[in-house]
Amino acid sequence: MDNEPRHWRGLSSVRNISRNGNVIEREVTVGAINFRSLQTVVLNPKKSIQTTMTEGMMTGSRTITLNPLGEERTRVDVSWDIEMPGIPSLFKGNVKNGIAKGTEGALDSIVRTVR
Numbered sequence: 001m002d003n004e005p006r007h008w009r010g011l012s013s014v015r016n017i018s019r020n021g022n023v024i025e026r027e028v029t030v031g032a033i034n035f036r037s038l039q040t041v042v043l044n045p046k047k048s049i050q051t052t053m054t055e056g057m058m059t060g061s062r063t064i065t066l067n068p069l070g071e072e073r074t075r076v077d078v079s080w081d082i083e084m085p086g087i088p089s090l091f092k093g094n095v096k097n098g099i100a101k102g103t104e105g106a107l108d109s110i111v112r113t114v115r
Contacts, residue, residue, distance in 0.1 A: 001026075001041060001049075007109040009102040030056075035086070057086030058095075076110075078103050 001024060005011045012029040019025075024041040037056030043049055049064040060082030067075040080099060084092050 001043070004028075007106040007113070009105050010098065028056075053082065057084065059083050059085065076107060078107065 017025040022043040040052045051062045065077045
């Protein structure tokens, strides 16, 4: 979780505020304009990571789910359910495209790291 800026394009920094078991409260800095987001992350080992963006330019969730395909293979699914109240309508399409490309890039980077 602390290494997400290595993999997720545009993610500048992660600062953990608190941790209680498998629940992490954190502040994330994103983008060239360094906007801050508060997030709650729930870790479900070997199953999923649920990130809820509670404050910031985007709110909503990102869920990363691990789906075993055999002894040595796992499919990773990422789903987003977000609102962008802090982003002007003119830029929302670009942001969505950036999120899609950033997700693909992050998954590729994570695969290279774990191999």
